[in-house]
Amino acid sequence: MSGIEANAMIEIRRxxxxxxxxxxxxxxxxxxxxxxxxxxxxxxxxxxxxDELPELCKAIDKLPDANATELANIFCPSxxxxxxxxxxxxxxxxWAHYKAKxxxxxxxxxxxxxxxxxxxxxxxxxxxxxxxxxTSVQLGPSGKYGSGVFPIHSxxxxxxxxxxxxxxxxxxxxxxxxxxxxxxxxxxxCVDYTANVCRTRRQRAFVLLSSWxxxxxxxxxxxxxxxxLRHRMLVIDGALAAYACGASSDPKFALKYGVPSxxxxxxxxxxxxxxxxxxxxxxxxxxxxxxxFRECSKYALDSGIFDKALQYAQKELELERLLIGTDTEYxxxxxxxxxxxxxxxxxxTSHRPNAGYSYCQVGE
Ligand SMILES: [Zn+2]
Numbered sequence: 001m002s003g004i005e006a007n008a009m010i011e012i013r014r015x016x017x018x019x020x021x022x023x024x025x026x027x028x029x030x031x032x033x034x035x036x037x038x039x040x041x042x043x044x045x046x047x048x049x050x051d052e053l054p055e056l057c058k059a060i061d062k063l064p065d066a067n068a069t070e071l072a073n074i075f076c077p078s079x080x081x082x083x084x085x086x087x088x089x090x091x092x093x094x095w096a097h098y099k100a101k102x103x104x105x106x107x108x109x110x111x112x113x114x115x116x117x118x119x120x121x122x123x124x125x126x127x128x129x130x131x132x133x134x135t136s137v138q139l140g141p142s143g144k145y146g147s148g149v150f151p152i153h154s155x156x157x158x159x160x161x162x163x164x165x166x167x168x169x170x171x172x173x174x175x176x177x178x179x180x181x182x183x184x185x186x187x188x189x190c191v192d193y194t195a196n197v198c199r200t201r202r203q204r205a206f207v208l209l210s211s212w213x214x215x216x217x218x219x220x221x222x223x224x225x226x227x228x229l230r231h232r233m234l235v236i237d238g239a240l241a242a243y244a245c246g247a248s249s250d251p252k253f254a255l256k257y258g259v260p261s262x263x264x265x266x267x268x269x270x271x272x273x274x275x276x277x278x279x280x281x282x283x284x285x286x287x288x289x290x291x292x293f294r295e296c297s298k299y300a301l302d303s304g305i306f307d308k309a310l311q312y313a314q315k316e317l318e319l320e321r322l323l324i325g326t327d328t329e330y331x332x333x334x335x336x337x338x339x340x341x342x343x344x345x346x347x348x349t350s351h352r353p354n355a356g357y358s359y360c361q362v363g364e
Pocket of ligand 1 (some may be wrong): 216
């Protein structure tokens with residue numbers, strides 16, 4: 001774990017509870033602080049068909065020994081590792097990979113002898129594939145830049161009430177980790193593995209247990225009052241998604257799926273603003289809040305409330321900087337980024353009638 005121990009803000013230590021090491025704050029940390037910016041142990045390029053296994057075998061063949069050893073040593077629960085290790089799809093892909101290479105050793109170019117040396121190679125690559133599949137993170141939205149495994153990230157625990165956010169920054173070629181709220185010295189640093197807080201406890205529990213072997217016991221998973229808020233968030237999130245894709249124009253949609261009727265920009269704005277309140281109430285200051293600020297801005301613009309659209313766009317930019325930093329040249333010129341969105345709002349508002357008139361204020 002070279003370089004990890006040198007970090008003055010966080011340390012990796014064993015908890016004794018799960019067997020795996022976790023990340024803890026060693027000092028009081030302010031919201032927005034960059035806790036880490038780490039290089040990958042291994043990456044796989046974006047795969048259009050979503051079948052990364054053949055590319056993963058190639059990446060493992062090129063992996064320096066130190067990285068392979070570190071990848072092999074990452075802790076994963078056996079309930080997740082063992083089924084994958086015996087998964088025929090993984091094993092067959094690894095066999096097919098070496099068969100296509102005619103079983104040549106990468107370093108020496110010698111053909112590996114039949115029997116033990118081939119089986120050993122397949123077993124090693126299969127083990128590394130499995131570690132990658134369990135601990136890798138997508139680089140960019142929907143894996144736009146591929147996926148990778150990182151030393152610190154692969155040891156960070158999960159919480160449905162996370163205090164940190166990680167993001168791939170292609171400008172600096174690092175995975176950054178930022179505090180989403182103030183963190184006290186000694187507190188565990190956690191991210192949300194599911195990357196979606198608008199889910200009920202049961203939905204989260206299924207994904208967490210089946211993908212990472214995690215049985216989360218955070219407040220959101222144990223307190224009925226918090227679960228009620230999460231259920232409301234799920235309902236609003238569903239209503240907004242239905243509005244965005246046009247499904248809510250069906251008059252029976254809201255009744256059929258038990259979501260509020262959202263058929264106009266004004267209703268969408270009200271729903272998005274309620275979601276902002278719910279996220280803030282639970283101190284969920286991550287990307288969901290950032291995305292919801294964008295929705296508020298967009299629906300305010302569609303409703304003709306221009307100042308509000310600009311204020312929400314500004315809030316999105318402030319939060320984006322806290323979550324991923326300012327060294328983000330890759331976002332310039334991309335509407336996905338808040339700065340570009342602000343420009344587009346300004347352009348649209350500068351053409352409006354009565355420009356400069358203050359319509360309303362966005363609450364803190
Ligand atoms: Zn939880």
